[in-house]
Amino acid sequence: MSIRHALLALLSEGPKYGLQLREEFEARTGEVWPLNVGQVYQTLQRLERDGLVESDDDAEPGPQKGFRITTTGAGELTGWLHTPPDLASPPRDELVIKILVAVHLPDVDVHDVVQTHRRYVVELMQQWTRLKEEAGNDLALTLAVDAELFRLDSVVRWLDTADGRLKRAALAPPPSSPATPQIRRRSGVRR
Amino acid sequence: MTSVLELRQVSKTYRDGADEVHALREVDLSVEAGKMVAVMGPSGSGKSTLLTIAGALETPTAGEVSVAGLAFAGMSREDRSRLRRRAIGYVFQDFNLLPGLTAAENVALPLELDGRSRRKAGAAALDALRQLDLGDRADRFPDQLSGGERQRVAIARAVVGDRRLLLADEPTGALDSTNGEAVMRLLLDSCRRGLAAMVVTHDAQLASWADRVVFIRDGRIVDGTAARPGPDSLLTEQPAR
Amino acid sequence: MKSRLRVADLLPVSTVGLRSRPGRTALSILGVAIGIAAMVAVLGVTRSSQSDVLTQIDRVGTNLLTVANGKTLRGAEAELPSTAGLAVSRTPGVSSSAATATLPVRVYRSDRIPPGRTGGLSVRVADPGLLDTLDATLVHGRFLDRALAAHPVAVLGHYTATVLGIRDVADRPQIYLGDRWFTVAGVLAPVELAPELDAAALIGAPVAAALFGYQGHPTRIFVRAETERTDEVAGLLGRAANPAHPEEVAVSRPSEALTARLAVTGGTTVLLLGLGAVALLVGGIGIANVLVISVLERRGEIGLRRALGATRGHVGAQFLAESLLLGAGGGAVGVLLGALITYAVAASRGWPTLVPAGAAGAGLAAAVLIGGCAGLYPALRAARLSPTEALRTA
CATH class of the missing domain: 1.10.10.10 (Winged helix-like DNA-binding domain superfamily/Winged helix DNA-binding domain)
Known part of the structure; x- marks a missing residue:
């Protein structure tokens, strides 16, 4: 703001x-x-x-x-x-980094990590929703809370998607196609 | 606080050919009167099975379920049907109203099924509709109502009479977020009047209306939120972020 | 405490499915309606036609007999002995009789008509008692009596009067009979029992004897017997009429022909009723089919109802009520349609319209029964549907 x-x-x-x-x-x-x-x-x-x-x-x-x-x-x-705000270059998201790190650590259950974050975010959303519930006719407050709820909701959705993707990846046979190293290299570059 | 819905060590196993599918595994859950619990989980996690078992539409393979102090174990099919008519209200995602009946007739249906006279059931239905500001929609058919109105009629039907437990499966369905919010507010209002509610959803915004959110995965309840703090905590915490 | 849907409550509930699909409802009703209409119409039409025949028999009476001396080689009526008339009338069990005889003379409208153009009309001698014996009636004028029989006076059959153009006898119209002018005294109504009289001009025996040399040999005698002795009388008439050659005498009973007609219509009725029953069966299968599809389509509704606390019984009763309603609706429409068809056919044939109440009632009952049977299986299927299954697949 x-x-x-x-x-x-x-x-x-x-x-x-x-x-x-x-x-x-x-x-x-x-x-x-x-x-x-x-x-x-x-x-x-x-x-x-x-x-x-x-x-x-x-x-x-x-x-x-x-x-x-x-x-x-x-x-x-x-x-x-x-003028639209600069959304093109994503901010460095701590949560995303944590999950990406957790994926590669052998002794960590990445689903637990995801769930911990999810619970935390949902708890936050509950608080915001309670605020909205009590806001009554305060339009400005409602709009501000909505914005926050949607932002947090997108985080939950990302966690849900990550959860699903990780589950599927664990069930799928280990990839052996020549395309895999290429993907690894590219993601390595980004990191 | 008395719990209206009580599930203890509930498991449900389906047989799919030679395979056994564990839809629910040793689920413990209770919902108190006046409280709303949201069950969040991805599709196939068992949340819908949880709802149908809590609603006496299905019997668990193991474990105990009771609604309003009545244990399902040993109940006849008739008894369970009666329990559904009297104590349990349902709100589904989209197929909620019977198309050939008016809003009032839809709301009156559980009462009529319970043997109340058409006139008495109709009067009670009209009352329930009026409470949800739908008094002028009583004689409309579902296809003459907007999506939000349809869902409100469904809520009226779920709370009409002396209901104790409200069960909702993605109740905001295909509604836009403002209409969805209105539906959630109404469900919460009903809760505050003393019903226990269980809402099953994968939508975090919808779940965040609940007093407590439990997370279900692969048939197990894996996590739950703490009892939520009031909004004041936000105002001091949030700006710091 | 047991929850029951009252019948009055069940009715609006069970019509929901029908009301929300009016096209399909109409079509499935039509199936049964056609079957019932066919059956009611068949029964109605046969009953109407039978009632027509029965009225005729009733009018004619089963106690009328005719006595004739067979036929000559050329097919004309042969003569009976001159004693026949008296002998017949004296036969025990005969309540009245009247002799007639054909005369070899012709009748014309006037003397200017070329001979031979008779229009198929004949001249007959008739006893004054003929009218009573046949229970015939006059449309105009009077019949021959003992006084008129001696004069050149004729009474015309209904067809004869039409052919000769005699509409009224008030101005004493004249016709040319044989080679003489005769005055027309009356015109007969059609005589069902003796259609030959319709195309005849009747004159008295005395005038026939005087002018045309009538020898008093009747060719046909109409006999009215005491009803319970009709058969017995029929056996006696041959000897009475022609003691010399009783075997040549033909005694017949006109009502027998009509009775035969009744038997014939009875046979066709059974066949047509069979066809109606087949149509009804097809209609019933149609209802069952529609309801089975409807159960599949309405899984969501069934699941929802079960979730709202409807028991298996409620759901089953709902579908059964629907099929009963379809059956009853089809039955009602069918009975109405059948009655209309009966009315139309009867009106076009000039029969009295008669839709037997039994047939209408039975048709309705059959339709409801068919509806019930057809609904049984779909209702059981609907009732057995697991609510969660139904909701999931909705």
């Missing part, structure tokens, strides 16, 4: 004070991401430096200082909203 752009979005609705910005930010994100005052002012200063927002010149820096968005700032916001 980019605080910078979130603040720009809030200012695009009209001029606001610093304290107000912090409260509204938390409300909009379902209070899932608490923000301290320092982070807000630091970000606002940077925005002002880059010419994306303007402040009331005469007022002292503090809760009562007002900010408004500039034309450049509005352009920046629009551009940001329409």
Whole structure:
């Protein structure tokens, strides 16, 4: 979550004070991401430096200082909203690495490892779901929780798939085709 | 907390030609009144067998099952049918409603099967439908209802009368996630009113509505979540991640 | 505590399967309906035609006999001795009799008609008692009586009147009979027992003797016997009519021909009923077939019902009720159809419509029975289906 752009979005609705910005930010994100005052002012200063927002010149820096968005700032916001985040290069996922390592360790039951992670993730999802259950009509919170649930769900699905694949691989006869070393080499390169 | 569903050392073995297929092996599970337990596992793991055994549709090869304190062992076929009509409610994935009956008639069916008069059963069915905001859909046929409404009617039928145990097999079936969520909320609401529920699924999002999730693999319960903490724990933990 | 689906509750439940597949329901009903319709129609049509014959017999009476002296070589009616009429009327057991005799004269509308164009009409001498003996009736005018018999007066048979164009006798129409003008006094209604009279002009014996030289030799005598003595009377008539050559006298009973007709229709009825039964059987097999398929198709429904707490009995009863309903529906449609066919055939033949209540009832019962038998196997199959199996394969 980019605080910078979130603040720009809030200012695009009209001029606001610093304290107000912090409260509204938390409300909009379902209070899932608490923000301290320092982070807000630091970000606002940077925005002002880059010419994306303007402040009331005469007022002292503090809760009562007002900010408004500039034309450049509005352009920046629009551009940001329409730019997809970088999903092309996958992040280094600790969980994936752990499973890949476990596959090759002789004394470790990889299914146990998978299950441990699965249980942990499902427990997390249960907590998020409980949060959603109690969120009631809080749309922002529900959306934020949904995002988290889908992310965790994808992890569970990956674990399920890995589980199934590993089971099938264990049942299949040891591969002896000439294609195998090639695959090994390629995966070795990636590692 | 009294457990409504109690499975002790339940095993189920099918004979497939010369082979024996162990669908369930020594399963222990109990579900208390007011709680929802989700059973998660890949297809073929035995979770559907678990559901049919808990629902008295099938008898286990070994072990004991009881619902609402009534042990299945020694029950006649008639007795088990009566138990299904009175104490157990089912919600299936997609084939849930009888196409030739209206929503109200579908809901009234278990009561009518139990010998209640058509009028009384109809009134109870209408009540159950109203509780799920389906009062105005009572006279519609299943093909005149949306997927979400159909599933809600199925829930109404599963809870109508004095049910103790709610069994659901992938209850959100082919519904989109918001409709699926609505269905899960309704199931949870019914639970909170005192029913015990067991939901069988492979979907983690669906399972995460449950109070407890157990994991089943190759007929065995291999793991389970701890009793879940409240949402407050998230707010302090989660941002740190 | 035992749970039972009341019949009233079972009805809407069991019609669900039928209502949701109206096309198939209609077709399977049709199978039985055709069988039942065939049987009801066969019984109805034969009964209607029989009832027609019976009415005729009833009208004619089984106690009517005719006495004739065989036939001449050329096929004309031979003459009986002149004593025959009196002798016959005096035979014990005869309640009434009337003699007739053909005359070798012709009848024409007028004297301008070329001779020979008789239109197949004949002239007969008739006793005044003929009307009573035959139980015949007049459409117009009066019959010959003792007074009229001596005058040139004729009574026309129904066909004769049509051919000669006599519609009414009020204005005393004249016809040309032999070489004389005769006045028409009356017109007969058709006489079933003696169709030869329909094509005849009847005149009295005295005028026949005076004008055409009638010798008093009757050619045919109609006899009404006391009903319970009819057979006995029939045996006596030959000797009475022609004591010299009783073996030449032919005594016949017109109602016998009609009775023979009844026997013939009875035979065909059995054959047609057999065909109807085959159609019904095929219809029953059709129902069984439809239900077996329906059990396979509705495994999901059966599983669901079992899961909802329906017992094997409930499920079996549901399918049995469905087949009974199909049978009853087919039976009802069939009876209705059969009655319609009967009505149509009877109306076109001019018979009274008569659908025997027994046939309708039996048809309906047979249809329900066939439905029940046809549903037995599918119902057992449905009941035996394991609920989990049914749900899994749904």
